Amino acid sequence: MVATPSPQRVSELEREARAALAASADEAALERWRTATLGRSGTLTQLLRSLGTLDATARREVGAAANTLKNALEAALEARREQLRAAALAADVHAGTLDVTLPGRPRRRGALHPVTQTLREILAAFTRMGFDTVEGPEVELDEYNFERLRIPADHPARDMWDTFWLDEGEGAARLLLRTHTSPMQIRYMDAHQPPIRIAVPGRCYRYEATDATHEWMMQQVELLVVDEGVSMADLKGTLQEFARALFGPERRVMMRNSYFPFVEPGVELAVDCFVCDGPPRPDCSVCRGSGWIEIMGAGMVHPEMIARAGYDAQRYTGFAAGMGVERIAMLKYGVDDIRHFYANDLRFLRQF
Ligand SMILES: [Zn+2]
Incomplete structure (x- = not known):
């Protein structure tokens, strides 16, 4: 009612x-x-x-x-x-069921691994120069990892790549954990026409004892440029620009003869020591008194590889380069042992 x-x-x-x-x-x-x-x-x-x-x-x-x-x-x-x-x-x-005198529990903020930070910095430098980033398989065929990079089964250069072989396939079809990112040069050329300008980041594996400068797993960045009229000058200019992006605008670079089966000629690229930053000091632990630090291998793509990709080797030339990301990170951050990166010790990792 x-x-x-x-x-x-x-x-x-x-x-x-x-x-x-x-x-x-x-x-x-x-x-x-x-x-x-x-x-x-x-x-x-x-x-x-x-x-x-x-x-x-x-x-x-x-x-x-x-x-x-x-x-x-x-x-x-x-x-x-x-x-x-x-x-x-x-x-x-x-x-007393809620003790407001207890200190709070701060939420710890994570950070990117120093190798990841360095990898991103490397790729950013090449992206600014117009490179595309592409990735390839870590389990690779002998054909791409060795054979087509002009490293046949009996080639002495295979000694440079002690390999984790997998129990599948025979000869060129045999499977392995890639020892470098270079196989992606072949895979990419097979699938694309010039102009090519790529950066290939990725993990590589080597069956070798570890020490302060060697790990059984490491990350590399590979570069490949193929186009009409590409010369050593392009190689040097690109890598110099890269070295300055990573190690400072005042850096100078030096190229020295070297040998890799898939380039001709091959070079090793060094930057002047940013620790000495001037006349080399005999006691410098980074350049060991030489004033120069090697940061990567490079060279002009071997004409045989250009031809085998189906391109006209008279018309197209190219350059390739490869670097170890951990090595660059060690130089940048002054890390003296590559094994620190993958030991998962937070006291080390929190410094970055
Ligand atoms: Zn030095």
Whole structure:
């Protein structure tokens, strides 16, 4: 039974509702109060619904009062809820179940591994020079890892790559863990036409004893450029730009003769020592007094490889280069042992 709506009825309802709210001592009681007062068949809702039985003037007056009350009761409900929460927290603290004197637990922020940071820096430098980044398989065929890079089975250069062989395939189809990122030169040339300008990052594996400068797994970045009219000058200019991006704008580079079966001529590229930064010091542990630091191998792509990829070797030339990411990271950060990178010792890793 609903009483006729009137200003008195509104005041009465407010008194009752506020008293009931003050008596509600937990979340369940608050919810019961909300249903009984503001719910679909709650007292205030019914009062609002019955306004239609009044004449226009009374309806305006009582309607305004009832709507004001509705807003006020909603706010009162939230306030009561907050009050109960604060009281519960205070009770917990008082009872000792919550010790606010305990120090907080900071969330530790992770960071990228120093080799990953260096890899990204290397790739960013080449991306700015217009290189695309592509990746290749770590499990590779003898054909791509050796054969087509002009390293046949009886070639003495195979001694340079002690290999993890897998028990599948024979001859050129035999599977192995790639020893360098160079196989991707072949794979990419097989699938694309010049102009080619790619950087190939990835893990490589060598079956050898580890020491301060050798790991059984390392990351490399390979470069390959093939186009009309590519010369040694392009090779030197590109790598000089790279060396300056990584080691400082004042760096000079030097190329020295070297041998890799898949380039002709082959070079080793060195930057002047950024630790000595001037006349070489005999006791410098980075350049060992020579004033120069080797950072990668490079050379002009062997014409045989250009021809075997199906390109016109009279028309196209190219250069390739390869570097060890850990070696670059060691130089950049002054790390003296490559094994630190993969020992997972947080005291080491947190320094970067
Ligand atoms: Zn030096």
